[in-house]
Amino acid sequence: LAIIKCTFTFNLFYILFPQIIAFDELKTDYKNPIDQCNTLNPTIEKVKKIKRVKIAIKLVLPEYLIHFFFCVMFFCAAEWLTLCLNLPLLAYHVWRYMSRPVMSCPGLYDPTTIMNADILAFCQKEGWCKLAFYLLSFFYYLYGMIYVLVSS
């Protein structure tokens, strides 16, 4: 289980890094916010002829899902301490998603408001904080894994 933990956290890194970079790009690189939000938000493309809904794999939602999956795993494994550490973040994710702007597709970021300095700064800060949290928990899980390996 510990190994799984490790890999999962690693995945989260990979997801979160581009997100931070993306916001930084937005701030400095003058990238068009519509494009940027499209990469951050999952977009449902209606492919007309086939009439099938294709969900492009994008950044925000997978992160939330993986984290949620994690918490379920911890719950199953009765890792109460780890679960407690992760619950606040889970709650935050739920709250964040509930309070997202009105949108017809899943996603968090609204291209029309993202350029507001407050919101942009908040998103960036949020990214860094989460990155720090994932980093710390990664080492904690790593410690847990090694401890398990050594003791067994």
Place this chain on the structure above:
Amino acid sequence: MSAPGFTNQNSYVSYGQNSTPNGGAAPPYQNGNHHVAPSPYSAPSSSAPPSQPYATLPSSASPPSNVHYNQQPFQQQHHPPYTTPGSYYGQQSYPTPPTQHSQQQQQQQPSLVPAPSGGPGPIYPIVSYPSTPGSSQYGTLSSSQSTSKHGVMPTQMGAPLHQYSPSWPASTTAVQPGYSVAPPSQLAPTVNGQGSTVHQHYDQSHRASLSYDSYGGVIHSSGGADRPPSGTPSTSVHSSPGHHQGNIIKILGYFLILSVFHSLSLPLSGGDTSSSTTGSASPVPNSYDSLEGGSYPDSMPPSNDMTNQAAPYGSYGYPSMQPDYPQGPASHTDSSPSRDPYGQSSYQQYSQVSCLRPWGGLSGVPELEVEALSPINLLLERSLLPPRPLEAPEPNLSPDLKKVNCSPQTFRCTLSSIPQNQALLNKARLPLGLLLHPFRDLQQLPVITSNTIVRCRSCRTYINPFVTFLDQRRWKCNLCYRVNDVPDEFMYNPVTRSYGEPHKRPEVQNATVEFIASSDYMLRPPQPAAYLFVLDVSHNAVESGYLKFFCESLMDNLDKLPGDTRTRVGFLTFDNTVHFYNLQEGLSQPQMLVVSDIDDIFIPSHDSLMVNLKESKELVKDLLTSLPGMFSQTKETHSALGPALQAAFKLMSPTGGRVTVFQTQLPTLGAGSLKSREDPNQRSSTKGVQHLAPATDFYKKLALDCSGQQIGVDLFLLSSQYADLASLACISKYSAGSIFYYPSFHYIHNPAQLEKFQKDLDRYLTRKIGFEAVMRIRCTKGLSIHTFHGNFFVRSTDLLSLANVNPDSAFAVQMSIDDSLADSSLACFQAALLYTSSKGKRRIRVHTLCLPVVNQLSDVYAGADVQAITCLLADMAIDRSITSSLTDARDALTNAVVDLASAYKSNVSNLQQSGLVFPAALCLFPIYILALLKQKALRTGTSTRLDERVFAMCEFKTQPLQQLMRMVHPDLYRLDNISDQGALHLNNTVIPQPHLLHLSAETLSRDGAFLMDCGNTFYLWIGKCCHDLFIRDVLGCPNYASIPTNMVSETVTVYKIHNKKKLYSTFFQYLVEDQSESASSYHEFLQHIQAMSK
């Protein structure tokens, strides 16, 4: 907007003086008129034939290059007469010479006079009266209404009312006589309870034309007609019966007209000086078009004019004022004893530039700050209002910089002294931001054609008057401080035709310039102007009857639509299906194509739906004639707005352009259908208001798509029911469109709205338009843009994408200070608007504003612009009410006052005064904030329909400052005792300068008549005991009792009664200093602030 003279203790004396004949601020105003004088004065008499205006019109248009130089001597000569009361009647002599001169000039350059194309068509016939002085101005202005409307406030040139005010008698007027009961909440003397209110709408965008109307209207009504029809004003002149009446009416007329006149003629710093004096002024609405057609293409002569124009700011306008300055505005300049020690020297030193703003030039002198800062205990001081509308505070700059600085009508900062760092800004508790009106109609605009547009190599700033030339070959950017080379071409000065004077180029002499851009500035070749009209033809729409009036209006204005020979138009109607019209040239009549698959909309024919207006004009006219009849029998009640918009998007995608949507009900079919969210029982709830945010993001996404394809969508909502404007507005908000809302529009039952609609539409169709626009705002290193307010899409931290740009919309920007500005003494802001004109030219309009940087909190307060602050706070409050809640937003506004009070008390005022102390510059802040809290957009407790609230919010975001301030805090004047005291004297006309009154029922009296100017509405309040003479002369009724209940329109009785009550309460809603059922009075508000700030 510090009005030191008015506000501090010392000034009270002078305040009183104002009411004396030569007290007041008259001289400066007169000066304002001076500039206009040349052309107008030629009018021989007040009853000049209508043709006169036409004759003079060119003067304003023609750019005779030397005119202002010649005029300068005249002006100085003329000046003295103004200054003394005795000279009132001596004016006739002076105007003539300049007039003739300018006319000669015009004749010399007839080609420069563009035909008055564009908007003001209907206006000309109306111009009929003594206004001839102004009439040429009107001609100009009619097009450039926005200029004029802004002109008034900031310059405060003494326009007694701003220009539209004159229109009061014009249109739909509902009078309610003998209203017997004062509203219960009224604290003030009950006198007020009895009065009649004349209510009138007029189109905001048609001020100029209205002013004509009203003028005619005034006179007309004097003739006893109970309806002054705006259409027939010219005849109305003759209808005034009595000789005696004539006099009074004339005065009123003058008063009104001149106010218009004023707003035009204000010589602002760097602003639009009166057109007649400046060479390149282009009077017509679509001014750049005419410029293009006229003098500019060959760049030489125009550039001559341009450089010359620089002169008016400094040498021409201002000096003329000099003689007056000491004598004139007692209240402003002489009022404060504290100033005396310095007085004379500073006058001499600064009056060269400062004359128009009595204290402006003095701002460099410490005592100004003393005045602006003099603490005022608001609980003790009752009369804080200046006698004249406030003007923008003058930044504390050197005279050289000041005279080239951007006009406050275009570019205004909340703090005219920028704090050095964020800490200082935080300490001041004031928002830092810019209010911009970048595309407003300008009287004069230097247009520059040049192969290379000189810009900073690192930050891409356009060269501007505030750069420094290190030597002949190098200039230092004022935004990023990079040193750049001066290109060879720039060394040549086309104005003087000399080499080696880069600092004399027009770019460096004017803070507002326009460049003709090369192909480097194009992503694709300029597209033709394309207009698509999307019309609701469901049963509801037919019932409201708008279609007929729209078609008539468009038919009238078909030739005036901005554009060239490539202009394309298209029509699309929708109910539960979408109808396209094939107008291909060669068809005998328009073909209607119906698409009923609204789920998957497609375009039936690709090349024949948007057609060249010139080629298919007959077909278009056919269609417009038959359209109203085609759907008269429709029973279809559904509305498929979403699919129609999608179709419009597809139709317009290749070229971009403007989509005009007329909608009369909640969209119920297809994509973007909405449900009613308003609970009528919650309209007056004091708790938060729900549903201010859009219900769906369909319209937002579509708007973003449109914005990407350079399509701007303008929305006309003519709904009697809830139509969820909060959702619908998104389509315009993010595509840089405009929103018009006519609650309970009906062509019979609501003539006021109908008239407003027609006026709006006339202006809308003919106003200037820019396509494919982007606006970038650059600012000095260390400053950064925090948030934008307005209708646009933010593409980047400093770049706005504007699919369409129109002269009536304004923007606001919140700024933050990232790094300390200690290294520099000046902070500069540059707004560059790149757009494609309707003639297919790529142009860049550049405005640059320069402000001093200060490190003292007291300096920050001294330079605070209370009106700009109020507008910016309103924008912020509206954002807050949408993202958070209305209650939050209201609290935030109140807290802004509380914070300021405590910050000022603890940091600046060292007097241990008890009570609520504010710096004089900000003494109106609590009144304005209280007024904001009582606005439709932000009020609670008073019944407000959700759509009206949302519309008011949209207005806040997009209206320019002057307009907004008048909506928030209307100007109230007493009309029946207007005297010549302190009046302006122009030629043989007298323009009384009534004082602003406090917005309280206390100021109303039973025996008076009052005019309230709310920006887009005028109210005439007539007391029950108002003198019969006044009523007879002005309204044409023998006495109070006989004032008709409805002066303008033939409407059904039910409507009148209903409207009467509504009007009455509406009028009293504007008395913001009084208590109402749900909101506190000014005094209570102050006490609340005091309690909280302890």
